[in-house]
Structures are given as structure tokens and as C-alpha cells.
Amino acid sequence: MLSILPLGCYGSDLENKKCISMQLTPSTVIDTGSLMSSLDIPQLLEVQNIILTHSHFDHIKNLPIFADFKLSLGSNSFTVYTTETIMNQVKEHIFNDLIWPDFTKLPNSKKPTIRFQPIEFDKPFTLDGIEIIPIRVAHVVESLGFIFRKDGKAVAYSGDTGVCDDFVNYINDIPEVKTICWESSFPNRLERLAVVSKHLTPSMLGHELEKINRLCSVYTFHLKPNLENEIVMDLKSIQTKMKITPMRQKRPIIAE
Numbered sequence: 001m002l003s004i005l006p007l008g009c010y011g012s013d014l015e016n017k018k019c020i021s022m023q024l025t026p027s028t029v030i031d032t033g034s035l036m037s038s039l040d041i042p043q044l045l046e047v048q049n050i051i052l053t054h055s056h057f058d059h060i061k062n063l064p065i066f067a068d069f070k071l072s073l074g075s076n077s078f079t080v081y082t083t084e085t086i087m088n089q090v091k092e093h094i095f096n097d098l099i100w101p102d103f104t105k106l107p108n109s110k111k112p113t114i115r116f117q118p119i120e121f122d123k124p125f126t127l128d129g130i131e132i133i134p135i136r137v138a139h140v141v142e143s144l145g146f147i148f149r150k151d152g153k154a155v156a157y158s159g160d161t162g163v164c165d166d167f168v169n170y171i172n173d174i175p176e177v178k179t180i181c182w183e184s185s186f187p188n189r190l191e192r193l194a195v196v197s198k199h200l201t202p203s204m205l206g207h208e209l210e211k212i213n214r215l216c217s218v219y220t221f222h223l224k225p226n227l228e229n230e231i232v233m234d235l236k237s238i239q240t241k242m243k244i245t246p247m248r249q250k251r252p253i254i255a256e
Ligand SMILES: [Zn+2]
Pocket: 011, 056, 058, 059, 160, 222
């Protein structure tokens, strides 16, 4: 079965609404916005692979703490899958022995806590039996979306993105995709802000949906938690035959 469990599915932190972390399997997680506060210790110890969509704080937030957790428990190292550019951004600006220790050299360089594994756009790789296709999406920094594919089913995951024809084209070219996780960060009222920060509003998402060549189930995420009610109202006004459901934390999304 192919599924995604949202641990945190919001574009910020507010009360119980948490930054982005999505569990693909017990050992593989996309982004670390809310990793530490969502899993218990045995579950955290099981996590071996982190896929990072981009360098923004809401997505890397728990990565430094997770590294410290793994090292202090004497646990095995873990692997971070991301592009070389994003890897260098995170190394230079977080694991620089100033903001946080360099966990790519701790406890020693031969057996470090964090191993970075560079991935490339459009070059599929496999984790836990799931084929993962990295897609370059349209955000203000280099950013990844994905197609996840297993057993004849596939899920498209937008990451943080504005209007992005590459993402649409991938979905249209892969007929197994019938489930899409698509960001919807701001209400229609804040479209200017969405455009400059390269995110989507429900109205912009509606235009993207018109480009898709089949009916899919769409799960929206990365909503700003303080604007959630307004965004959900705007989502309801999208004219489409597709079923649109705002993602809920801890409610699994199962590939159709
Ligand atoms: Zn974000």
C-alpha cells in the first residue's frame, strides 16, 4: 500500500497545527517541521531517511534536534536525501558549528550522524520499495516536489510551490497518479503575497486543476494555520469535479 501520514501539515506553527512533516513509511519522512513533537521515542529511532524538499525554516525546523537526539542515544546515523544545492544551504547555514554543530562530522567523520545523499531533478530513486521521482517546483528557493509510485499506484506531492507547469506535466504524463497533495498556503484575498512568495491560493490552485487531464483526489496542505477558516471557505468555492479535502494531521492519505 502507498500512503502518506501527515504529522504536521501547516505552513506555520499554531497551537496543535504544526509545520510540515509527512511520514512515507515508518523509516522515511518528508521534511522535519514537526518530527520531534509528533512521534514517540521508538518511532523516532525507526526513522532512517529524511527527504528534504527545501531549505526553508518551517521544513528543516526539527532536523538539528533530530540529529542531536540520534547522536545522544548512540543510535545509528541517518540519511538526508535532497539536491546538492539544498544540502549546501543547510550545511552552510545550520550545521556550521555556529548555529548548530556539524553533525556530518560528529561523533566522527567516518561514522557521522548525518549522511547527505544528493538527489537530482527528474532522476528517480527508490526508498523502502517506493519509487520517488524528484520534480523541480516553482518556489523562491530551489525546491522539490515528488511523484511517489508503488504497486501500480502513485501520489503526486507538490511541496512548496507557486504555479508550476512541470508539476502539472508530470501528473498528466503518469496515469497512475490519482491522488495529489497540493499546497494552498494563502486565502484568495492575499494572492499578491502568494505570488511574490511563490505559493498558491485556492483560486490559483483551481486554475492548476483545470490543466489536469483526469479526475484526481486532491488533498490541500501548507495552509497558514491562523487563516485556515478563510482558506477552507475559498477552497469550497473552487469550480471543479475533483474532490478537494484539506489534509488533517495523523489522518493517512491512501493512494487511490
Ligand atoms: Zn513552507
